[in-house]
Amino acid sequence: xxxxxxxxxxxxxxxxxxxxxxxxxxxxxxxxxxxxxxxxxxxxxxxxxxxxxxxxxxxxxxxxxxxxxxxxxxxxxxxxxxxxxxxxxxxxxxxxxxxxxxxxxxxxxxxxxxxxxxxxxxxxxxxxxxxxxxxxxxxxxxxxxxxxxxxxxxxxxxxxxxxxxxxxxxxxxxxxxxxxxxxxxxxxxxxxxxxx
Numbered sequence: 001x002x003x004x005x006x007x008x009x010x011x012x013x014x015x016x017x018x019x020x021x022x023x024x025x026x027x028x029x030x031x032x033x034x035x036x037x038x039x040x041x042x043x044x045x046x047x048x049x050x051x052x053x054x055x056x057x058x059x060x061x062x063x064x065x066x067x068x069x070x071x072x073x074x075x076x077x078x079x080x081x082x083x084x085x086x087x088x089x090x091x092x093x094x095x096x097x098x099x100x101x102x103x104x105x106x107x108x109x110x111x112x113x114x115x116x117x118x119x120x121x122x123x124x125x126x127x128x129x130x131x132x133x134x135x136x137x138x139x140x141x142x143x144x145x146x147x148x149x150x151x152x153x154x155x156x157x158x159x160x161x162x163x164x165x166x167x168x169x170x171x172x173x174x175x176x177x178x179x180x181x182x183x184x185x186x187x188x189x190x191x192x193x194x195x196x
Contacts, residue, residue: 056081060092060158063150063194064104070142071195072150073104085161089125090117092154107150109136115171123163124186125155131170134177141180148181149193156189164188 058081063072079091093114099106115128137147152165164186167174174183 058088060088060095060154062092062096062100062154064096064100064107065146065150066195067103067105069195070146072107072146072153072193073195075100075102075104085159086117086119086125089119089155089159089162090114092158093117093127093151096150096154107147109133111136115168119159119161123161125159125162125165126168127151127155127165128168128171134169134174137178139178144177144180145193147177148187149190152187153189153191153194157191 057078060077060079061074062077064075065071066073077095079088079095082088082091097108097110097112097114099108099110109132111130111132113130113132115130117125117127119125133147137143148167151167155162155165166186167177167183176183
């Protein structure tokens, strides 16, 4: 009588072991299949969602120069929305450097690069441009005024936190861009230079 109980225990142990192996095999096999299934492509629930809906944008107004009278004229653009006003302000400067899309004239030389931009608590935006802004700038008082106020008006109009703009060139203060406007003080906006 004792041998049959041992046999039953052995059979039961063997059956449990086989069942355990089947479960482990099934678990790992479906897990691998699940990984393959999920890594094959994008989530079907996001299919057809436009990129703009995933990355919010903000509409801004930039100022470029009109050819006929030299006044500043507005042009609307969309930039990537960001919680940081300084980051959005950098986007505005990048768009100014790209230049206008229509018949207006660029207010900054296209070779210009933005080094840094930061905004103080009192509302002064310090904008650090590369030396290309000076070296490749067209000469003349009107051109200098247009460049300065295209930047100042574009930043102050679009950002309530910016009240005035201070220009730096390669991280340092400079007397003028081209011998006309003093850069020793921050500039406040002047919308009288904007075409009506």
